[in-house]
Amino acid sequence: MGDYVWFHDVSWHASYAVYFFIIGIVAGLSFLSYGSWITPALRPLREKAAYGSIALLALGSLLLIADLSQPLRFLNILNPAYLHFTSPLAWGSLNIVAFGVVSVLYILALVKRDESARTKLLATAAALLALGLPVYTGYDLTVHQSRPVWNTPIMPVLFVALAIASGSAVGSLLAAGNEAARRVLHQYLLWSTAAVGVILISILGTTNYGGAAEELTFIILTTGTMGLVFVGIGILAGTAAPVALLLAPFGKQQGGLIVASVLVLVGSAALRYALLMGPQQLQTLY
Amino acid sequence: MSEELRVSPIETRGVAGKKRYAMVVDTRRCIGCMACQVACKAEYDTPLGVNRTWVPYKVVGKYPAVKKQFLPRLCNHCDDPPCVRNCPVEATFKVEDGGFVLQRYERCIGCRSCMAACPYNARFMLPSHRTYTPITNVVDKCTFCFHRVTQNLVPACVQTCIGRSRVFGDLNDPASEVSYLVATNATQVLRPEQGTKPHVFYIGADRNATEFGRDAYRKPDVMELERAAFKNHFKI
Numbered sequence: 001m002g003d004y005v006w007f008h009d010v011s012w013h014a015s016y017a018v019y020f021f022i023i024g025i026v027a028g029l030s031f032l033s034y035g036s037w038i039t040p041a042l043r044p045l046r047e048k049a050a051y052g053s054i055a056l057l058a059l060g061s062l063l064l065i066a067d068l069s070q071p072l073r074f075l076n077i078l079n080p081a082y083l084h085f086t087s088p089l090a091w092g093s094l095n096i097v098a099f100g101v102v103s104v105l106y107i108l109a110l111v112k113r114d115e116s117a118r119t120k121l122l123a124t125a126a127a128l129l130a131l132g133l134p135v136y137t138g139y140d141l142t143v144h145q146s147r148p149v150w151n152t153p154i155m156p157v158l159f160v161a162l163a164i165a166s167g168s169a170v171g172s173l174l175a176a177g178n179e180a181a182r183r184v185l186h187q188y189l190l191w192s193t194a195a196v197g198v199i200l201i202s203i204l205g206t207t208n209y210g211g212a213a214e215e216l217t218f219i220i221l222t223t224g225t226m227g228l229v230f231v232g233i234g235i236l237a238g239t240a241a242p243v244a245l246l247l248a249p250f251g252k253q254q255g256g257l258i259v260a261s262v263l264v265l266v267g268s269a270a271l272r273y274a275l276l277m278g279p280q281q282l283q284t285l286y
Numbered sequence: 287m288s289e290e291l292r293v294s295p296i297e298t299r300g301v302a303g304k305k306r307y308a309m310v311v312d313t314r315r316c317i318g319c320m321a322c323q324v325a326c327k328a329e330y331d332t333p334l335g336v337n338r339t340w341v342p343y344k345v346v347g348k349y350p351a352v353k354k355q356f357l358p359r360l361c362n363h364c365d366d367p368p369c370v371r372n373c374p375v376e377a378t379f380k381v382e383d384g385g386f387v388l389q390r391y392e393r394c395i396g397c398r399s400c401m402a403a404c405p406y407n408a409r410f411m412l413p414s415h416r417t418y419t420p421i422t423n424v425v426d427k428c429t430f431c432f433h434r435v436t437q438n439l440v441p442a443c444v445q446t447c448i449g450r451s452r453v454f455g456d457l458n459d460p461a462s463e464v465s466y467l468v469a470t471n472a473t474q475v476l477r478p479e480q481g482t483k484p485h486v487f488y489i490g491a492d493r494n495a496t497e498f499g500r501d502a503y504r505k506p507d508v509m510e511l512e513r514a515a516f517k518n519h520f521k522i
Binding site (some may be wrong): 007008009012048073076087090140212216280282283284285286 | 295337340342343344345368371372373374375376377391394395396397398399401402404405406411412424445477480481484490497498499501502503511516517
């Protein structure tokens with residue numbers, strides 16, 4: 001009562017959360033394609049995962065460019081005279097470009113059915129660069145010192161776990177009929193989703209024990225509409241339910257794995273949305 | 287001066303021969319006339335819905351002894367600005383002599399990283415519609431009136447402040463009025479825990495005024511309804 005508040009706008013809107021979701025699947029699929037060189041059970045996924053990864057990378061990059069208020073200036077970020085290496089975005093843009101180039105070379109080798117050591121090396125390089133995608137997106141949030149939840153060093157780790165979970169979920173949908181691949185993906189999905197759950201508990205715990213800004217952000221994240229998205233869809237339906245399902249006998253069957261995969265995908269999208277938008281709400285009132 | 291307190295090479299505290307412009311806002315003198323806000327709007331053709339400087343207030347006390355507590359706000363031109371670190375294309379930069387944190391409009395890609403980095407909400411996205419100025423869809427902020435200060439004028443908000451609440455000058459010059467005010471008064475900066483080393487100092491701004499307002503403690507859904515109405519009103 002009696003306050004005059006100037007409502008500031010949030011810096012990053014929901015389209016950025018969609019980008020986070022897509023780029024996570026890109027990384028996860030790239031891991032699976034590389035994994036097929038190490039784990040023979042994943043061999044049927046090698047091409048599908050690589051093609052899916054590059055197609056989603058194109059979509060994610062377009063989304064990222066469209067999100068800029070000056071989309072045609074995206075080239076500025078690749079201009080060596082302008083690049084500012086103290087910004088995670090600068091590293092991220094280089095990472096995306098390098099990943100795109102290596103992925104195209106890898107796919108060309110796959111199209112030629114080249115299964116030599118050189119192609120495996122390209123798969124390894126693509127997977128390593130893919131690891132940089134969730135790491136940089138997480139780091140992009142972590143560096144913002146005034147934002148509770150974002151400013152936790154565990155954020156890049158959470159994004160890697162989310163990338164493995166959502167990549168494994170898409171992989172499970174792609175490998176629906178393959179028994180051997182399903183068994184491996186079941187394990188990937190179970191452990192990565194469980195890791196997401198553990199990290200979320202740690203983030204929520206430290207946030208709730210923080211200062212005023214942290215406690216208020218905790219309230220924003222756990223009540224009202226944002227609470228429904230974060231706790232309801234993200235944590236309960238998208239993390240706890242699939243872990244429980246995957247531990248049950250039904251979760252080891254094809255139907256159970258598909259249901260768990262869909263839940264993980266919906267949950268990881270909701271988590272990214274809530275983690276991006278929730279911690280920005282309080283700052284708009286300062 | 288206390289150069290040993292510098293932790294980053296970008297900081298200009300006590301650097302010989304370098305100016306370090308700062309503003310002191312004496313909140314005891316502010317009457318909330320918003321002339322500073324209007325002067326700034328006129329100086330820069332700042333569009334509706336966004337502000338380079340703004341004057342929020344809180345009503346404090348217990349009826350009938352109540353009063354409005356004003357807290358003029360603007361970019362803090364931090365000595366260690368997180369927005370500069372976060373810009374991927376160096377569109378935002380700190381002027382070494384003077385400490386102005388400025389924006390290169392022609393280079394800004396509109397990624398809003400600087401907006402996310404600023405603890406003070408001092409940055410905003412210019413809307414696509416403006417009355418006279420063709421600079422649109424890039425991030426903008428207070429410049430400490432760089433164009434005026436380099437011609438030995440004070441910023442427009444300082445010039446127009448009817449209560450002399452705002453005082454501007456070089457903090458590295460021990461004879462300046464801002465140095466005197468900072469040295470002889472208890473001053474506060476906003477969110478000192480962020481380590482940004484702001485160059486806007488407040489006199490008489492207590493915790494009541496500088497912390498999150500009461501709106502932050504309301505139900506988020508109510509807050510969202512009000513925000514939607516606000517954005518709808520300004521068409522932003």
